[in-house]
Amino acid sequence: MTVHITPKLPKALSRRTVLQTGAAAGGGLLLGFQSPFAAASIPNATDGAPAPVGPFAPDAFIRIDRAGHVTFIMPQAEMGQGVYTAHAMIIAEELDAAFETVSVEASPPSDALYGNPVFGIQATGNSNSVRAFWTKLRQAGASARAMLVQAAAAQWKVDPAGCTASNSEVLHTASGRKLAYGALADAAAKLTPPAKPVLKNPKDFKLIGKPLKRLDTPDKVNGKALYGIDMLPAGVKFATLAASPVFGGKVAHVDDSAAKTIPGVRQIVVLDDLVAVVGDHMWAAKTGLSALAITWDEGANAHVDSAQVWKDIKAASEHEGAIAKAVGDAKKALQEGDPFEAHYELPFLSHAPMEPINCTVSLRADGCDIWVGTQVAARTQAAVAKLTGLPLAKITVHNQLLGGGFGRRLDVDGIEKSVRIAQKVDGPIKVVWTREEDIQHDFYRPVYYDRITATLKDGRIDGWKHRITGSSVMARWFPLGFSHGIDGDGVDSAVDEPYEIPNMRVEFLRHEPPAVPTGFWRGVGPNNNVFAIESFIDELAKKAGKDPVDFRLAMLAKKTPRLASALKLAARKAGWGNPLSPRRGRGVAVQVSFASFIATIAEVEVDHDGNIRVHRITSAVDTGIAVNPDSIVAQLQGGLIFGTTAALYGEIIIDKGRVQQSNFNNYRMLRIDEAPEINVHLIKSGEAPGGIGETGTTAAPPALRNAIFAATGIPLRRLPFDREVLAGRKRV
Amino acid sequence: MTSLRINGQIHEVDVPGDMPLLWVLRDVVGLTGTKFGCGIAQCGACTVHIDGKAVRSCFLPVGEIGNRAITTIEAVGETPTGAKVQKAWLDLEVVQCGYCQSGQIMSAVALLAATPNPDDSDIDAAMAGNICRCGTYVRIRAAIKKAAGAQQA
Amino acid sequence: MNAFSKPSLPVRRGLIGLAGIMALLLAWFFWIVLGPGPMSFAGGSRVTLANYHGVDPTGVPSELAHASLLKKGEYLTRAADCGACHTARGGVPFAGGLGFVLPFGTIYSANITPDKDTGIGTWSDASFLNALHKGIDDEGVHLYPAMPYASYTSMTDADALAIKAYLFSLKPIHAVVRDNTLVFPFNQRRLMGVWSVLFNSDKRFEPNATRSPQWNRGAYLAESLEHCSECHTPRTIFQSLNNRRKFAGATQAGWRAYNITSDANSGVGAWSDADLAKYLSSGNAAGHGSAGGPMGEAVDKSLSYLVPSDIAAIVTYLRSVPAISTSDLPAPKATPAPASYKEGVVADYDPRGKKVFEGACASCHGWTGVSPVTHYATLTGVRAVNDPTAINVAETVINGTDYMPAFGQGYSNDEIAAVANYVTARFGVSPSRITGKDVAALRKQASN
C-alpha cells in the first residue's frame, strides 16, 4: 500500500552555517552567521520582495566590544517566553562569557540574517526558538571563543591548545597569563572563523541547566520596559479604528459631524474597509470613533453564523481527506474488529494578548519607521515596502517587547492598517486598537472537527483512523507548509503520535470556514490533535476496562520511552489511584509536541449543576536539555492556565457575520481565584532541547476533560466544556 | 486645566474632565508604565494608586481625582512595600510578557499595605480583578506571600 | 315536568347562585373597565385644550417655538421615544423589527420609515392619527397594545402630525418585518378591537385647570409622549393599566419598572427634585445608581433630549402622584458595606457569588459598594440592589448598562444568580434568593 509522507517543514538545521567575521564599528569583534537556506527562494507570504542577502551584513549575531561586553543581536521576538535569556545563555555558555556581560538587542528585520532555521524566514513561533537555534547559537559561541583563544595564543606566541577560556577571559594554563575578551576583540576580528567549531560536552555546561534570572524582567516590574504600545516619537498623534463588524464588509457612509466637535479630535480617516479617528490622545480618538455614525456595506458575509459553520464542517468531514499517514492496514483492522467512533469539536478562539494590537508609524517621502512588537520583523518590513513603494532599506522596523503574542503577532494586518492610515496623516501616528476591535478582528484559531475510529485487540489499540477536518493556516501563511492537501501543522501530533498502533490512518481534510480568517494560536495544530486523541484514548480505556494510565503505558513503553517515564512520574506525583471524594476525578493526557514529552494529570470537581472546579494540575516533562529550567517551568505553568481558560471558557461565536464576543466581560479569562495549584516536574535529559512555550496549552484541555469524565462519567466531546451538559440538562 | 498630583509632582494638563486617567498618564504625561488592556475595568492592567488604594485608571475620570495623590508603577518602588513586592517578583521570576505586571504589582502593593499578612482568600479578593493572559498566577500568589514575609522580617 | 314549569328549589338555588356569581363577575369586570383614568388622581377640573386658558401644555417647549416643523417633529418623536421600540438591536433606526417576547409569543415592531412597501410611506395623516389614537393601522387592522396607543391617544393631532412629518423626512428603508409568533387566541387581531373599545379612552389631552401650567406640561409629557405608565403602572388581568395603583411599579421585558410614586420608602419620595431631574436627563444620580434596561433606553433615546424645563415639568408631575407603599420594596440601605470582603455578608451565600464579584465587579464597585472609580458605579442606596427579588441586579449583570459591560454571555446562570444574591446581601437591605433557573427565565424575556 501507499504511504504518504507528511510534508515536514523544511529543515535547515542540517545545512551548513556560514560564519563571517568583521570589525565592529568602534572596534571589537563582530561575528555574523547566516544560513544559506535563508537565501533560498522562500517566497515571502506577504510579498515577493527578496530579503537582502549581502556578503557580510554588519548587524549580525554577536558583537564583543573592547570593554568585553557581549551584545547578542536577537533574531527572535521576546513575548514572555524567556527567549532573550535562553539564547543569551546558549551563546554565553559556548563563548565562556560571564553572563553579566551579555546583553540582548532586538535584531533588525532580515530573513537572510535572522531567518528562523526551521521556517527559513524570520519568525518566532511553533515553540521552536530554542530548538531551532540550538546548534546555530552554540556554533556561533564556540567559534567566537575559538577565535578569542587563537588571538590570545598569537599574542603570547603559544599553542592555542594550551589555552582555555572561562568567565570572559583566556588563560594560558602553563604560564597563568590571562587576557580579557575585551582586549582580544580587535585581534580576533581579523581571524577567520574555524570551519568546524568544537562544541562543549553538555556535561561541562556551566550556565545551561541553571535557573538563571531573566534579562528582560527588571524593567518589567518598574514600568520602564517598552512595548510597541508605549512608543511616543516626537509629535506623535493617536488613532483608533473600526473595521467592518461583518467580515469583509466595506464602509458605505460616514457621518462625522458629531465626532468633529469633540475636543482633541484632529482628523477622520475613511478608507474602503475601515474608519480611523486621529486625535491628541487615545481618549479623543476613542470618543471620536464612538461619535461617528458609520453605515457599513456588509457584503456577502452578513449571513454567516456559527451554527452554519458547524453544520458545514461536520458535513465536510464525511468526505475522505488526504492521507497524511498510513501504517499497516487500518481499513481491514477496523472492519474486522468492533469499531468505536467519536467526534470532537473545537471552536474558534481569539488570541487576546494583554497588549492590544497597535503599531506606531512615521512615514515620510523618503522612508518609514515602524515601532511595533511583532513575531515577524522581516515580513513586517516587506509588507510596509509593498504598501508604500519604498525600498526595503528605507524601512526601519524597531521591534519592541511583545505584550503577549500567542501567534497573533505572526500576522501583519495591524501593521498594514496602521501604515494605510499613516498614509493619510501628516507626521507620526500611533494606532491602537480597542480591546473590542482586537477580539473582533483577529485571525481565529480555526474550528476543527475530528473523527476518530478505533478497534481494540487484547486491550490495546489495533486499528485507528483519525480524520482531521479544519482550516489550513499554513496554506495562507506559509504555503510551503501545505502540500498534497496536507497541512503540516494541522496533522502535527496526530501523524507522529506516541502509541504503538499497528494499523493506522490519519487524514487531513482542508475545509475553510466562510469569511472567518484563521491563524496560528498558541499550541497550533497539536491543540486540536492532542485534545481529540487523548480524549478518545480515555474513552477507549474505559471500553477496554483499563485504567487510563495503564492503558497508555502499555502502548507507550516501547515506542516512546521518554513519554512513558514522564507519565510514570506524573502519575506518582499526582497520586494517581489514590481515592477521591465523590464528583472529583483525575484525568490524564500525554503528548509529544514540539519535541517535548509531557504527561499531565488534572484533578477537578464537578457539582450537580455542572460547575467545574479545577483543583490541581501536575505535569512531568522531558524537554531534552533544559536551557533555563525555571523558564521552562514558568512556560508550562502559564501554558496550562492558557489551556484551562480555553477549555473552560474559550469560544468565539459568529452571528450575522459578526464576532459576538468583544472584551473580557464576554470573552472570559481564567482569574487568579480560579487558577489551580500547578506542579511541574522536569526530567533530566541529555537530548537536544524541545519546545515548551505552547505545550502546556495543548496539555490542559484533554487532561481536564478526562478528569471530568472520571468525575461524572460524561464524555465531553466539545470545547469549551458545556455546563448544561454536565448538569444533565443537555445531551453530549 | 486640571491639576494632578502624580508621583509627588504636580502636572497641569489640559484635558476634558471625563477623560480617564489612564490616557492622561500614557498619552499626555508620557508615563507609559501603566498599561491599557481592556478599557472596561475588567483586566487591571491600568491599575494605579489613588491615596494608596488600587484603582482602575481606565475608568477613572481625571475630573474626579482632585488633589488626591496618584502613584504609578514608575514610583511605587519608592515605598518600602513597593520595593519588597518588586523584589519578590524578580526573585520568583513572576514575569512573562510583563504587560499585565504593572497592574499586578500595583494591586499587590495596595493589598499588602492594607493586609500585611494576606491569606489565599485575601489574595483572591485583591487580585482576581487582574488578568494575566500569560498565566503567571501561581507565581503571583507565591510572590505576594514572599513579599509579606519579607515585610514581617 | 314540561320545559316551562318552575324549576325545583335546588335548581333555583343553583341558578340564583349562578346569577350572583355572574353579577359579581360583571361588577368586577366593570370595576376594572371603569377604573380611574391616568390623571384622575389629581382631582380638580379638567377642560378641553381649547377651553384651557393657561400656557398650552402640549407641543414643543418655548425654545423650539420658532423651529421648523421637522425640528419640532424630531423633538416630539424623541419625547415619544418611537425609536426605542421601532429599531432592532443593531438595526437601522425606525426600520422596526425589535422583538417583544411575551409569554404567548413574540411581537415585532413595525418599520416606520417612509418606505412605501414595507414602511409607512403610503400612510395618510388620518391613518397615522388612527394608529396613534385608536391603535388601528392603515388597513384597518388592530395593533397590539405593545404599541402604547392607549397613552398616545391623548397626543394632540398637531403633535402627532409633526412626528409624522419628521418620520417622513427620513430615508425610506426597505425592511420586511418578521411575522409575529403569537398563539391562539392572542393571534386574533379582532380581540384587540374589543380591548381597545374597553380600555382605550380615545380622548385627547385635557389639562387640569386647578393645577399649574408646569404640572400640566409634565402630565402631557409623562402620560402621553413618554408614556411612563406603560411600564410603571401595574396592569389588570386584561392587560389594561390599573390606575388605582398608579406608578406603583410593574415588570417590563423582564425588568422591574420600580415604584415611582411619592412613597418615601418604596417610591421616589425620598429623592430630591435635583436627583430626579438628573436621573431622568442623564440616567444617573449620585446615590441612586444608573438606569439600565428599558429605563436606560428611555433615557438614552428620549429623556436625555428633553430641555431642562420639560424635565422639571415631569418631576413636578411625578411628585404629585399619591404615595403607594409596596411592601416588597423596602427603603434602600444608605450605609456602605465594610471595607473588607470578610465582613458584611450573611453566612449562607453561595461562595461563587463572592468569586464572581471579586473578579469582575469589585474593581469598579468596590467592596464597600461605594465605587472608587466613578459615582456611576456606586451600589449603596441603589433601588435595584435593595430589591429583594434581585431581578434588576441580575438583568443588569446580564445586559449591562451604558457604563457597565454585559456579562450575560460570559457567565453561567448559576454564576449570575450567585453574584446577584451576593450583591443584595452585601449592599442591600435584605438578601435575595434568586436561582440559576430564574436567571435563565430572565434571559428569555429580554427583547431582541
Ligand code: FES
Ligand atoms: S485597562 Fe483598565 S482594567 Fe483593563
Ligand code: FES
Ligand atoms: S505576564 Fe503576560 S499578561 Fe501577565
